Amino acid sequence: MENQIDHAFSDAERAAVYRTIFNRRDVRGQFLPDPVPDEVLARVMLAAHHAPSVGFMQPWNFLVVRSPEVKQRVRDVFAKAHAEAALMFPEGKRETYSQLKLEGIVESPINLCITCDRERTGPVVVGRTHIKTMDLYSSVCAVQNLWLAARAEGLGVGWVSIFNQPELQAALGMPADIVPIAYLCIGYVSHFHEKPELEKAGWLPRLPIADLLYYDQWGQADAEQKESLTGALATMQDDIQQRGIFPK
Numbered sequence: 001m002e003n004q005i006d007h008a009f010s011d012a013e014r015a016a017v018y019r020t021i022f023n024r025r026d027v028r029g030q031f032l033p034d035p036v037p038d039e040v041l042a043r044v045m046l047a048a049h050h051a052p053s054v055g056f057m058q059p060w061n062f063l064v065v066r067s068p069e070v071k072q073r074v075r076d077v078f079a080k081a082h083a084e085a086a087l088m089f090p091e092g093k094r095e096t097y098s099q100l101k102l103e104g105i106v107e108s109p110i111n112l113c114i115t116c117d118r119e120r121t122g123p124v125v126v127g128r129t130h131i132k133t134m135d136l137y138s139s140v141c142a143v144q145n146l147w148l149a150a151r152a153e154g155l156g157v158g159w160v161s162i163f164n165q166p167e168l169q170a171a172l173g174m175p176a177d178i179v180p181i182a183y184l185c186i187g188y189v190s191h192f193h194e195k196p197e198l199e200k201a202g203w204l205p206r207l208p209i210a211d212l213l214y215y216d217q218w219g220q221a222d223a224e225q226k227e228s229l230t231g232a233l234a235t236m237q238d239d240i241q242q243r244g245i246f247p248k
């Protein structure tokens with residue numbers, strides 16, 4: 001029988017994959033004006049296009065925004081929603097929320113909207129026959145592929161979602177039946193934060209993964225930590241928190 005370990009990547013390759021995952025950040029504020037070469041943009045977009053999709057539907061489009069006028073229009077749509085959003089938080093958190101930097105639309109050299117065309121391959125799709133939202137999740141997979149590839153290229157990516165959706169669609173000349181899944185700000189950066197900015201700002205901590213784990217039935221946890229999986233996850237998470245990256 002073939003040894004399954006033969007299919008694993010080398011230690012260095014695995015380390016690179018995990019480093020990309022653990023060091024990816026949502027970037028809002030450190031964008032440099034340096035242009036992003038088309039070959040680099042092409043690589044990360046092709047990575048997105050190789051994402052998994054339900055029924056191989058490939059429901060995405062990529063709308064590249066470089067025009068300062070269009071960016072400004074989108075920034076205005078953000079500003080309106082951001083002001084509305086502030087009022088939704090309880091008083092104690094409202095001021096903190098208002099001070100968070102949550103977009104880099106104008107400063108980043110490239111904006112990219114990744115969309116979902118829900119009718120791309122007709123009404124009946126393999127794998128989407130019962131749970132209709134699977135196409136939306138597929139476009140999210142494309143976003144994540146791009147985000148990780150971009151990190152490996154040294155490019156920052158920030159996902160902006162504080163928009164009234166019809167206003168965003170109008171700003172981009174997008175038909176109402178195309179769903180804007182992710183509006184991304186992309187560019188080289190002065191630095192990457194070690195931890196999520198919301199964690200650094202004290203907004204929320206990273207949850208212990210062992211607390212999120214159930215066995216066999218929803219809600220059934222391993223209270224006494226007898227499962228080696230629970231223990232391994234807890235140890236690894238502590239390690240990552242302390243050393244920053246995994247594996248060394």
Ligand SMILES: Cc1cc2c(cc1C)N(C[C@H](O)[C@H](O)[C@H](O)COP(=O)(O)O)c1[nH]c(=O)[nH]c(=O)c1N2
Nearest residue numbers: 024025026028101102103159160161162196197198
């Ligand atoms: C669907 C979705 C939507 C948004 C985000 C993410 C995702 C997945 N995030 C980024 C989010 O705040 C960030 O991922 C977490 O705080 C964790 O930080 P890192 O991504 O690990 O740096 C995000 N960030 C931001 O500044 N403005 C935004 O509107 C959004 N919207």
